[in-house]
Amino acid sequence: MKINVIDRDGTLHELDATPGWKVMEVIREAGLDIKAECGGCCVCSTCHVYVDDAWVDRLPGRQDEEDEVLDDACELKETSRLSCQLLMAEELDGLTVTLAPEWA
Template sequence: MKIFVTDQNGLKHELEAIAGWRVMEIIREHGLPIKAECGGSCACATCHVYVDEAWMNKIPHMREDEEEMLDEAFNHEDTSRLSCQIIMDEELDGLCVTLAENV
């Protein structure tokens, strides 16, 4: 299983992904620049990513707390998500995201 992550310099990385892990944890484990300051508690927005359009309706909808956190996030877009709130599973094999500037 894999995910594709574009970093802040526009470089695309192919990362090995494990079902049950948060997308944020996968990105962090591979050493890409993501602060994820709150460790996945939906309380910091420093795991902000933009989800590739093609994946927007395949990932589970966000809960209210994620939406509220993102509303206050810098450079918030329609495709914004908190990567700590996306749990990897078979359906998401091949997921493409881009790291936001301030993560």
Template sequence: MQIHVTDQSGTRHTLEALEGFRVMEIIRDWGLNIKAECGGACACATCHVHVEPDWSAKLHPMRDDEEDMLDQAFDVRDNSRLSCQLLMSEDLDGLEVRLAPGTERDDQAAA
């Protein structure tokens, strides 16, 4: 399985993904510039992504806690999700997301 991630500078990356892993974990483990401060606990919004519209219907509905966290994020759109709340599955093979502004690790934000 794969996901396609466009980073904050506009570079598209194709990442191998394993079923059951959080999309945030996949992005982080491949070394992309994502802060993901809470590690998947839905306690921050630093793994915020914009999901390509064709994929939105394939995602499980957003829970209230995810929606509350997105209220604290920058550049929230109709297709915004927290990547820690998206679990990789066969249905998401080929998922397309873009890392939202403000999700860069502090040490790489200016790079």
């Protein structure tokens, strides 16, 4: 299973993804620059990504907790998600996300 991640420099990385892993874990394990300060507990927005338009409708909807955390995110878009809230599954093979800009 694969996930495509576009880093903040615009470089595309095709990563191997394990079913059941959070997208944030896949990105971090690959050594890409994602802070994920809360470790995937949905209390910060440092794992903020933009989901490619082709994938937005294939993902489960955002829960209230994710919406609340994203309210504090920098440069929020309609396709914004917390990568810690997206679990890899066979139906997401080939998912494409872009790392959101980092903020202090």
